[in-house]
Amino acid sequence: MKINSALKQYLTEMTLKSCIRWPSQKKLSPQLLRFSLEQMAKVFPVAEHIEIRQLKIANVHVEEIRPQARSTQLIFHIHGGAFFLGSTNTHRAFMSQIAVRTQMQVLHLDYPLAPEHPHPVALESIYSVYCQLLEQGIQAKDIIVSGDSCGANLALALALKLKQINPKNLPSGLMLLSPLLDLSLTSESLRYNQQHDALLSLQALETGISYYVPQNADPAAPEYSPLYADDFTGLPPVLVQVGSKEILLDDAQRFRDKARSAGVEVDFKLYTGMWHNFQMFSTWFEEARIALSDLAYFAHQLDQD
Template identity: 40%
Template sequence: MSRLGLLTWGMRHFVKPHLARASTPAHIRAEFTRAAGLFRAPPFLLHLPGKGPLPLDQISVGQVSGDRVILYFHGGAYIAGSPATHAALLGRLSKLTGLRVIAPAYRLAPEHPAPAAFEDACTAHQMLLDQGYAPDQIILGGESAGGGLALALLADLCARGVPPAAVFALSPWTDLALTGESLTRNADADPLFPVARIEETAGFAAGGLDRCDPRISPLYASFVAPPPVLIQVGTSEIIYDDSRRMADVLRQAGGDVTLSEWPDVPHVWQMFDGYIPQARQALCEVADFLKQQLTSPSRQRPDES
């Protein structure tokens, strides 16, 4: 059995049943924090925790660019996760891209339901502008709920005429209205998520907000001249259709979208770099995408030409 096969077997027989039995968001949050110790960080990772009402953690490996930055939103279904739980993944992204990663510790549901996370995303972006970054020096990224949050922020920034340089979203959750056919089609195939719990989770995340509100479901947002976007997703995920339909929405808005579909991988397999080769391959695809966007003549700033 391949390393990927072993990973998905373990998820299907141990993690998925455990998630199906998890009693509360606090329980899931604690389990996520414990599990994060299994993710392999690259050597020489520098993690500087942020301070203040909205902490912005800084994560880097080695020498990084001083004039470009990744603003990254962690996943965890809006109820779990933190920059610390994702430090290993973000360190690997930093190493491969040569960029510093800024990860906001945005507020979590159910204590802080939507639109709290979106408001924090907007604040984090403004904080980078206040530090002197131009809009086109900022790249948005995120995975799962964080990928949806990055795309929700993208719609807002495009509407305000300050789009980022590019966006990458890993298995993004873009439709909290739960209308994707893959929720039923992939219910058995998905090795990680028990579909029976997603309605409850969406309720925690949305609170009293309409689940089609673009601040939490960017599938229903309007995009004005979006920058290039890379979306990676596993074809067996229950939220596979969130990525497929999101790509269509962005293309209809005139966006240059790369939808990268991977068979047989679990949700956010990129976090398992160091365990399965598919994770490294996916992260290298992200790095190559960003390099292409940042070195494109149309993306170069006047002082770089």
């Protein structure tokens, strides 16, 4: 029986709210939430006709997904999960869909999570992996750095770190999906979309930030909230994707405005009626499939430049 699309979306949102958002509002241990999330992620189908390889780069577990023997670009993805959740297991199906859509190699990382590893451990580990790829002969112009949710925070932080140390090592582009960029939680959408976002809760963000940001540190400092970095000038082209129901909607919009003011090329995409990380649901929803098509188009444009 074919389910009406509106009914399918309603049922999906209700399921997400009860199985993910509601538990994230409770004081459950990170270990329990991680296990639960990995079990729920098994409902997402991994794309066919791909090769998956487990690697270790700079002492970080990395998963490589190849849709073909050779590709001209590498997508370097940093998963989300409010800094204390998520893994290659939770994002494998999503990354496989991106690999198939773009026909590009995807590397996604099991970086160290908080609270066991507060800032700056995750960023330093990600930076080390990136630098080792360069040392292995991969050119920066052939890398696209991508991240979803807090992974987008780390992706932007990585780009800003590279810009400061050696701008020649900047990737060809950034893809920020449902980005969490302001850890001081001042975005208005945190309030007006609180009941609409099916996946992400304010409580989960507060928990993750308390784990990630060192005690007595200011979460609005640029090292934690890259939205407040002094200078975006010189960043490569950026794709920003966000759903209209997301509590992080304003993070994305504020970054767009600030980056464009600094002369950065920003391709901003807003998807009506979509919740946080809706792109992971591309096998079920047309809007998510459109988002992956937009992502592939952006990546291919970088490949041509």
